[in-house]
Amino acid sequence: MSPTRVPDILSPEFAANPYPAYRMMRDTAPLIWHEATRSYLVSRYEDVQRVFRDRNGEFTTDNYAWQIEPVHGRTILQLSGREHAVRRALVAPAFRGSDLRERFLPVIERISRELIDVFRHTGSADLVADYGARLPVSVIAEMLGLDAADHPRFHRWYTSVIAFLGNLSGDPGVTAAGERTRVEFAAYMLPIIRERREHPGDDLLSTLCAAEVDGVRMSNEDIKAFCSLLLAAGGETTDKAIGGIFANLLRHPDQLAAVRADRGLIPRAFAETLRYTPPVHMIMRQSATEVTLSGGTVPPGATVTCLIGAANRDGSRYRDADRFDIFRDDLTTATAFSAAADHLSFALGRHFCVGALLAKAEIEIGVDQLLDAMPDLRLADGFAPTEQGVFTRGPHSLPVHFTPTDT
Numbered sequence: 001m002s003p004t005r006v007p008d009i010l011s012p013e014f015a016a017n018p019y020p021a022y023r024m025m026r027d028t029a030p031l032i033w034h035e036a037t038r039s040y041l042v043s044r045y046e047d048v049q050r051v052f053r054d055r056n057g058e059f060t061t062d063n064y065a066w067q068i069e070p071v072h073g074r075t076i077l078q079l080s081g082r083e084h085a086v087r088r089a090l091v092a093p094a095f096r097g098s099d100l101r102e103r104f105l106p107v108i109e110r111i112s113r114e115l116i117d118v119f120r121h122t123g124s125a126d127l128v129a130d131y132g133a134r135l136p137v138s139v140i141a142e143m144l145g146l147d148a149a150d151h152p153r154f155h156r157w158y159t160s161v162i163a164f165l166g167n168l169s170g171d172p173g174v175t176a177a178g179e180r181t182r183v184e185f186a187a188y189m190l191p192i193i194r195e196r197r198e199h200p201g202d203d204l205l206s207t208l209c210a211a212e213v214d215g216v217r218m219s220n221e222d223i224k225a226f227c228s229l230l231l232a233a234g235g236e237t238t239d240k241a242i243g244g245i246f247a248n249l250l251r252h253p254d255q256l257a258a259v260r261a262d263r264g265l266i267p268r269a270f271a272e273t274l275r276y277t278p279p280v281h282m283i284m285r286q287s288a289t290e291v292t293l294s295g296g297t298v299p300p301g302a303t304v305t306c307l308i309g310a311a312n313r314d315g316s317r318y319r320d321a322d323r324f325d326i327f328r329d330d331l332t333t334a335t336a337f338s339a340a341a342d343h344l345s346f347a348l349g350r351h352f353c354v355g356a357l358l359a360k361a362e363i364e365i366g367v368d369q370l371l372d373a374m375p376d377l378r379l380a381d382g383f384a385p386t387e388q389g390v391f392t393r394g395p396h397s398l399p400v401h402f403t404p405t406d407t
Contacts, residue, residue, distance in 0.1 A: 010036055010169055015390050018281065019322065022310030031295030037168050039284065039303035045314035045344070047293045048306045051285050052348035061351060062286040063303050071161045071178040072232070073186075073225035077351060084350060090211045090218055091226060094143075094204050095358050103202075104143055104358070108365045111138045120373040120405050124380070127370070127398040132242035135366055137235040139358075144227060145203030146192070153188070154231055157181050161232040166391025182228070189224045230355065238359050240279030240394030241270070242366060247385035247395045248273050248324050250377070255326050260375070263368050268326045270363045271336035274312075274345040276324045281309035281393050283347055308344050309393070317342075374402035 006029055007013040007021040014021050025032065025043035032041040042048055051059050064078045076087045093099055115134055119125040137154050141147075146154075164178025193209065197220075200206035208223050218226070249256040249269060259265045287302045298304060313321040318330050332342055337360045339352040346353035353359075371377065379385070380399035388396045 006032065008036075009034065009041065009390065015388075018309055018390070018393075019313065022307060022313060023322075025307070025310055026314055029295065031293055031298070034305065036170075037303070037305060039305040040298050041305050041307060042293060043307045043310035043314075044294050045311040045317040048308065048311035048344055049348065050293070051304060051306050052283075052344060052351075054285075054349055058287065058289055058291045059285040059304065060288050063284045067284060068165060068229075070175075071164045071182045072228040073182065073221055075225045075229045076354075077229070080350075086213050086216050087218070087222070088350075088354065089213045090216070091208065092354055094207055095355055099207075100357060100361065104139070105361055105365070107142050108135075108139050108362055109369075111135060111142065112362075112366050112369050116369055116373045123404040124399065124401050125374075127246050127400055128239070128243045128395055129397065131366070131370070132239045132398075135242065136238035136359075136362060137231065139362060140231055140234050143204045144230075145196070145201055145205050150188075154235070157185055157228075158232040158235040161228070162236045162392055165232075166389070168391065185228050186224055189227055190220055193220045193223050233353075234355050234358065236392055237279040238362050240389075240392055241273060241359065241363060243395035243398050244277045244279065244387075245269055245273040245363065245367060246370075246377075246400075247387075247398055248277060250379050250398075250400075251385065252324055255324070256377070259326070259367070260371050263371070265326060266364050266367050267336070267360065268333045269367070270360065271331055271333045271343065272324060272326045272328065274336070275318070275331055275343040276312070277387065277394070278308050278312055278343075278345040279392055279394055280345065281389075282307055282391050306344075311344050373405050374400065375405070377402050 006024045009018070009021070022043060025041065030042070030044045030047065034041050042051060060080065061077050064075070068075065068077065076084065076091065079087055112135055115131050119130055125131065133155065134151070137158065138148065138151060141151065141154055160177045160181040163174050167174040167178070193205065196206045197209045200210060205223070205227070208218055208226065211218065249259060255269070259269050283306050285304045285306065287298045287300055287304060289300050291298045315321045318328070335341055336343060337346070337356045339348060341348065346356045377400055380401055383399055385395050385398055387393050
C-alpha cells in the first residue's frame with residue numbers, strides 16, 4: 001500500500017479514528033513527508049523512541065521556537081546542555097519526593113473530594129465536564145497559590161494554547177487567539193510574580209521565585225513561561241487521561257471490576273491508558289543532522305512529527321497492541337512514570353515530562369475517590385465513548401450513572 005492510500009492526518013477520516021491510519025503508516029509508510037505541516041511523520045516505535053532518547057545528538061527541540069514560544073514565551077523545552085540541566089533542576093524538586101507527598105498530595109485529595117461532593121448525591125455526572133476538566137487546572141492553580149475564582153480564565157487560556165499547538169492546518173483565527181493568550185497571561189502573572197518575590201508564601205510560585213542552582217535563579221519571564229507551560233501541559237493532558245482511563249475501563253467491565261476490587265491496579269490501568277489512548281498523539285522535534293530512519297532519510301534542519309499514538313500501538317513492541325489490557329506483561333508499570341518508561345506518552349530522555357509523577361498522583365487519587373463515590377459506575381444509557389482531537393485526543397464527554405452516596 002502506497003503512502004497516498006494512508007488517510008491524511010488533517011482529514012476528517014483521520015480525526016474520527018486515527019488508529020487504522022497509524023497501522024497503515026507503520027506497515028507500509030513509516031516515514032512520510034507531510035506537505036501541509038512541512039514535517040516528516042514517524043510512526044514506528046523504534047524510530048520514535050530513537051528520536052526522543054536522542055543519544056547521539058541527532059535531534060533538537062528547536063521547533064519549539066515557532067511551535068510554543070509564541071504562546072508561552074521561551075520555556076525549558078527549548079533549552080539544551082547546561083542551561084537545560086540547571087533550569088530543570090530549579091523546577092523538578094517540586095514535582096517529586098517530599099514536596100509532592102507533603103505539600104501537594106493533600107491539595108489533590110481535597111480538590112478531588114470537593115469536586116465529587118458536588119455530584120455524589122445526584123446519581124449522575126459527566127466525568128469530563130464535572131471532574132476531568134476541573135481537577136488538574138484547579139490543582140495547578142492551588143499549587144501556584146493563584147485565586148481559584150480565576151478558574152474559568154485558566155481553562156480558557158490553556159484551551160487556547162493547546163489549540164495553537166495543535167493548529168496543524170494553520171488556521172489564522174486559532175493562531176491569533178493563542179498569541180492573545182500570551183499577552184493576557186503575562187498581564188495576569190507578572191504582577192503576581194513580582195508580589196511573591198517581595199512577599200513569598202508557602203506555594204510553588206514562591207518556591208520558583210526563590211530557587212537557585214549553581215548561582216542561577218529564574219527571571220520573572222522564565223517563571224511566567226513555566227507557569228504557562230505547566231497550566232497548558234498539566235491541564236490538558238491530565239484532563240484527557242482522566243476521561244481516557246474511565247472510558248477504557250467502562251468498555252472493559254472485567255478490568256473495571258478488578259480495579260474496583262484492588263486499587264493497587266490503578267497505576268497499571270493508567271500506564272495502559274497512556275499506551276493505548278495517549279492524551280498527546282504528536283510531539284515534534286528538529287533534526288540536527290542527516291538521520292536514517294525506517295523508510296528513508298531525514299535531512300538536517302527538518303521538522304519530525306513523532307506519532308506517539310502510532311508508536312504506542314506498534315505490534316513489534318507490544319503483543320496484541322490494539323487491545324486494552326491492564327494485565328499485559330510487556331508494559332512495565334514500575335517504570336511507566338519515569339524516564340525509563342517503555343511507553344512513549346511522556347516522551348523520553350532529557351525532555352521527559354517533569355510532571356509525570358504529579359499526573360500519576362492526580363490519577364491515582366482521582367480514580368480511587370471516584371470509585372468510592374460511584375460503586376456501581378456505568379455509562380449513561382445509549383452512550384458510547386468517542387475520542388476527539390488530533391494533536392491531543394480524548395473523550396469530549398463521559399456521562400455516567402451510579403447509585404448516589406452520602407460520604
